[in-house]
Amino acid sequence: MTRPPFDFEPGTAPLLISIPHLGRELPEPLLPAYADEARRVSDTDWHLDTLYGFARDLGASVLGARVSRYAIDLNRPPTGESLYPGQTTTGLCPTETFRGVPLYRPGREPDAAEIARRRQAYWQPYHDKLAEELGRLRALHGQVLLWEAHSIASVLPRLFDGKLPDLNLGTNGGAACDARILDAVLAPLADPVTVGGFTHVVNGRFKGGFITRHYGQPAGGVHAIQLEMCQCCYMDEDEPFGYRPDRAMRIQPLLRQMVEGGLEAVRRLKPGRAAH
Numbered sequence: 001m002t003r004p005p006f007d008f009e010p011g012t013a014p015l016l017i018s019i020p021h022l023g024r025e026l027p028e029p030l031l032p033a034y035a036d037e038a039r040r041v042s043d044t045d046w047h048l049d050t051l052y053g054f055a056r057d058l059g060a061s062v063l064g065a066r067v068s069r070y071a072i073d074l075n076r077p078p079t080g081e082s083l084y085p086g087q088t089t090t091g092l093c094p095t096e097t098f099r100g101v102p103l104y105r106p107g108r109e110p111d112a113a114e115i116a117r118r119r120q121a122y123w124q125p126y127h128d129k130l131a132e133e134l135g136r137l138r139a140l141h142g143q144v145l146l147w148e149a150h151s152i153a154s155v156l157p158r159l160f161d162g163k164l165p166d167l168n169l170g171t172n173g174g175a176a177c178d179a180r181i182l183d184a185v186l187a188p189l190a191d192p193v194t195v196g197g198f199t200h201v202v203n204g205r206f207k208g209g210f211i212t213r214h215y216g217q218p219a220g221g222v223h224a225i226q227l228e229m230c231q232c233c234y235m236d237e238d239e240p241f242g243y244r245p246d247r248a249m250r251i252q253p254l255l256r257q258m259v260e261g262g263l264e265a266v267r268r269l270k271p272g273r274a275a276h
Contacts, residue, residue: 005067013059014141020074021045023065033108072118075209145266148226167200168228170208176216176224184265188257
């Protein structure tokens with residue numbers, strides 16, 4: 001049996017943590033086409049499975065990609081259109097890094113047929129599992145929180161000006177999540193002791209990718225929040241992209257409080273009763 005392009009651990013709580021950019025694998029058949037830069041997989045959302053290790057204690061389901069976003073980006077629409085028109089971003093099958101470095105040898109970029117093949121082989125299985133698990137949790141609990149876990153280098157001049165806030169929350173401008181859930185997630189950030197100096201913004205440069213926008217349907221019982229965290233909060237942003245326990249121990253308690261707050265808020269919602 002072929003191994004799926006993701007790892008999945010089912011839970012019992014009305015909470016699914018999705019990590020679509022966790023993967024570092026470049027499928028063997030694709031390797032001859034890639035430039036050396038691609039093998040660094042530098043735009044990976046490194047170590048988020050470790051940072052969110054508390055998810056098991058909360059009873060969360062956890063879905064994480066194994067295949068790199070350099071093969072196909074699981075958080076982009078299957079048709080490939082930009083989610084941020086007019087702004088620099090990467091596509092469904094990226095051809096360059098966040099810093100603009102080419103990922104492919106000249107003339108070896110994927111054509112339409114190859115993109116369609118990757119979509120079927122890697123993109124579709126992840127989304128099938130995501131939809132299946134949301135359906136299962138929705139049937140059990142009535143209301144479900146989909147937490148989209150992401151991280152990014154804090155300074156990327158090609159994508160945004162200056163340094164990002166540490167915590168960038170997105171709910172598609174409020175359309176993807178009941179306001180009471182977002183309020184509960186934000187509550188720990190209002191306490192200067194709890195927040196520990198970390199900065200945040202809601203629906204700023206990052207409003208949520210395809211997964212947040214597509215699956216976040218409060219009227220249907222699914223509430224989605226994307227958190228794009230600056231990697232300097234828990235790791236080294238330069239190679240070899242090492243995990244920094246000394247940094248992680250500062251942000252992880254706050255992160256857990258945020259997720260727990262969202263989980264408790266979704267539990268308080270009655271099936272079929274959502275507000276914006």
